[in-house]
Amino acid sequence: MSDAIKAATLEYATRLGDDALVLGHRISEWVSYGPFLEEDIAYANVSLDYVGRARMFYTYAAELAADGRTEDDFAYMRSDRDYHNLLLLEMPRGDFAYSQVRQLFADVYYSLVLPELVKSKDERLAAVAAKAIKETKYHVRRSRDWVHRLGEGTEESHKRTQKAVDQLWGYTHEMFDMDDTEQLLADNGIGVDVSKLRDQWHKDVSAILTEATITVPEDSWAVRGGRTGYHTENLGHMLTELQIVHRSHPGCQW
């Protein structure tokens, strides 16, 4: 592996880990606040899937870095500017409709990204993707069902779902941006060219929203910056909570 490719792969694995950890943590904020017990347990399972995915990406990133850092250092010892996750995933959990709409956008995205990543020439990335594909199949079914139920439920649930779609739509464009790092990896058969997935994502999400009687928004505004460390104010607050124990008691084991 050339130095350039290695550095890019390290950044890429970290990004994917950041995406998974940030979303996994956001979902975990529903634990004990779910609308009812069964959903509480089910959504916590999804959270665990994402946190598990983060661990696999960070473990690989730590191996590539080979500077003595571990997966924990990646998760707990980096500040918000070092996190390169997508902005969509760091938005606060909001109400239940908001969380499920964000979940749908993310799950459909991964249902397209992972089948590409599984073909990666990098065996480690391909192995993580192979495991995650099965989880994502289930996640999409869940978030699609919830958007249906909420969209076609009561007047109130429909209103909240539409509002969430309108509020989050501008954060979805960033998911399909490519930069030099990702382009280098895509050209070398290691990373996924996400810019090619945009049309299919739009088609899949539009079909689900339309069936749920939700209006698909026009593309108007777009927010970007997550991949370069420019975040919304929400990530810093989230990280303080996520990292406080580890940073307060360095090296603590129990």
Next chain:
Amino acid sequence: MTTEKLELFEVFIRSKRGLDHKHVGSLHAEDHAQALEYARDCYTRRSEGVSIWVMKSNDICASQEDDAESFYDPSDDKPYRHATYYVLPDPVNNM
């Protein structure tokens, strides 16, 4: 949201191929499809099963405690319903 508007479902899991589905518990859900997903999340987290059945608890017609006497007692004085009641002739060794 409360569980008042949800229905109660009974969950049956088959742990291995060839074995029976066994009743493992119940849960609340809006319909069969959702019940099946929650059954997966609530009852198969530790690889307990290869197949799940769910059914509405309301669809079960159950015997009542009060009926126990009329249901079960009459068979107490009918020992001839058990194979052990019969004395087998010697030539029949293996029954």
